[in-house]
Amino acid sequence: NAGVMQNPRHLVRRRGQEARLRCSPMKGHSHVYWYRQLPEEGLKFMVYLQKENIIDESGMPKERFSAEFPKEGPSILRIQQVVRGDSAAYFCASSPNRGSEAFFGQGTRLTVV
Amino acid sequence: ELKVEQNPLFLSMQEGKNYTIYCNYSTTSDRLYWYRQDPGKSLESLFVLLSNGAVKQEGRLMASLDTKARLSTLHITAAVHDLSATYFCAVDEDKIIFGKGTRLHILP
Secondary structure, three states: OOOOEEEOOEEEEOOOOOEEEEEEOOOOOOEEEEEEEOOOOOEEEEEEEEOOEEEEOOOOOOOOEEEEOOOOOOEEEEEOOOOHHHOEEEEEEEEOOOOOOOEEOOOEEEEEO | OOOEEEEOOEEEEEOOOOEEEEEEEOOOOOOEEEEEEOOOOOEEEEEEEOOOOOEEEEOOEEEEEEOOOOEEEEEEOOOOHHHOEEEEEEEEEOEEEEOOOEEEEEEO
16 A cells, blocks of 8 residues: 655746646545645645545635645645745645544655746 | 644754653644654654553653643653654644644764
8 A cells, every 4th residue: 555645756846837736645545634844844734635625724825825636636736826935845644534643745845946 | 723832842962861842732632643754854653642641652752642731742762863853743633733843953
């Protein structure tokens, strides 16, 4: 059973471009969480999704950020018109049920130049 | 709003010494996790604590949970250099909320 897979591992974007980060949860997991980690800081919750539904997006910036978890395929975190402040590591986690332990992927390190 | 506070945030200690990292949280959750993160790496799950009074040990690390006091501790016994890392506690209330982390540096 493969772990949580995130790709790409590293992503470089110029200011104003779009960034798409992908997260394939562990097999049998239908709950996905996205976190952002700025350098030298902790992980900040962004959004919690269950298949085709956004459960909690209280940590998502109001503009330029969106997330989805379609019925088929990976969860996508999309950042439009990236700015330098978006440079961070973005981690995805998945769990089989609400309240079950979540397992983290290796992260995507986004650099905006 | 759920708050998770760790202290200390930075810790430099000599090999062979003992120390404790504290994690206070503001909710009634009884699910708490400890993670380790090495620079530039992902999170490694260390302990899952699921009930009041839970105590778990792995090597030189021991974690405990007191849900009444809303406090968890991570105790390091006879520290070695390989334990240098950042340690996070996290509380689970549908979503997992992390503390800011404790950057542990163990001097040889």
